[in-house]
Amino acid sequence: MRERRGEGEDMTEHEQAPPGIDPTVPSVARMYDYYLGGKDNFASDRIAGEKIVELVPNVKDVARSNRAFLGRTVRHLAAAGIRQFIDIGTGLPTQENVHQVVLREAPDSQIVYVDNDPIVLVHARALLADNAQTIVIPGDLREPGAILDHPDVRERIDFDQPVAVLMVSILHFVADDKEVSGIAASFGERLVSGSHVVISHVTSGDLTEEQVRQGRGVYGTTTAGGIFPRPLSQIRGLFDGLEMLEPGLVPVYDWRPDFGDVVIPPGAGAVTVGAVGRVP
Incomplete structure (x- = not known):
């Protein structure tokens, strides 16, 4: 899902999605991955996930x-x-x-x-x-x-x-x-x-x-x-x-x-x- 990046680089600049996938639209599967501490998610998923964390801290x-x-x-x-x-x-x-x-x-x-x-x-x-x-x-x-x-x-x-x-x-x-x-x-x-x-x-x-x-x-x-x-x-x-x-x-x-x-x-x-x- 992502290109390899150097230490300290902004991962959002290097995110790539397969053809037909809009990485700006959050996915519930990728949000769940984010909650579990996974790395297979885009910035949109993390932003949406953090909104849920603010509302539902647990x-x-x-x-x-x-x-x-x-x-x-x-x-x-x-x-x-x-x-x-x-x-x-x-x-x-x-x-x-x-x-x-x-x-x-x-x-x-x-x-x-x-x-x-x-x-x-x-x-x-x-x-x-x-x-x-x-x-x-x-x-x-x-x-x-x-x-x-x-x-x-x-x-x-x-x-x-x-x-x-x-x-x-x-x-x-x-x-x-x-x-x-x-x-x-x-x-x-x-x-x-x-x-x-x-x-x-x-x-x-x-x-x-x-x-x-x-x-x-x-x-x-x-x-x-x-x-x-x-x-x-x-x-x-x-x-x-x-x-x-x-x-x-x-x-x-x-x-x-x-x-x-x-x-x-x-x-x-x-x-x-x-x-x-x-x-x-």
């Missing part, structure tokens, strides 16, 4: 705790015997990607990454060039059928066997509540018994209405077009028809935490909740 911890939740859930599912994973809205590569966690637990697994951000696709393909068990395809969360019926997915994934579908920190970029419910239901309906769906979703937590309004304004300038926190009751409804694994729908840092994981104290601001649902 946002970097929120991102880190969400990333840890992803790792714990896929590690649990791999240990439980799941050998097929579809990660939708995978985002930019960082440490402990899904395939790294899964293949460490179960080397015979198959992993499919799905994203509609061109820069994510470029980076993921470069990262996975030598990994025969992991592929990346372009796909839009809003079109579940197109993802599940993609020829590369059908070739890689056996839908007669259990599959884990991961929608981690992605559904809150879809504005319409009915559409979000329909997306979750569409994936669940296509999976056989013993499959699992992993979802995390942002809530407003202890943020004021004004903080939420301003935060949505910042995200409204991004390629995603906005962010839409939802109450627990709506997020819980995304698991209708599924059997929630213990401890149910909880703040992501409380889902079977490991020692040393990020913990966000009450009253700190935004909260991301998550759960794992099993297809009965």
Whole structure:
């Protein structure tokens, strides 16, 4: 994404984007990378990210705790015997990607990454060039059928066997509540018994209405077009028809935490909740 630069040089002067990418428009994937301390972001992403940090000072911890939740859930599912994973809205590569966690637990697994951000696709393909068990395809969360019926997915994934579908920190970029419910239901309906769906979703937590309004304004300038926190009751409804694994729908840092994981104290601001649902 960037040219090599000398020490002390202004990185904004050397940023380059692939053809068709406007680096002046923030991307939620690159903002998330910025929150996690990554380097795959442009000045526009960092400016937008810092606006969110001013509004929601705990946002970097929120991102880190969400990333840890992803790792714990896929590690649990791999240990439980799941050998097929579809990660939708995978985002930019960082440490402990899904395939790294899964293949460490179960080397015979198959992993499919799905994203509609061109820069994510470029980076993921470069990262996975030598990994025969992991592929990346372009796909839009809003079109579940197109993802599940993609020829590369059908070739890689056996839908007669259990599959884990991961929608981690992605559904809150879809504005319409009915559409979000329909997306979750569409994936669940296509999976056989013993499959699992992993979802995390942002809530407003202890943020004021004004903080939420301003935060949505910042995200409204991004390629995603906005962010839409939802109450627990709506997020819980995304698991209708599924059997929630213990401890149910909880703040992501409380889902079977490991020692040393990020913990966000009450009253700190935004909260991301998550759960794992099993297809009965």
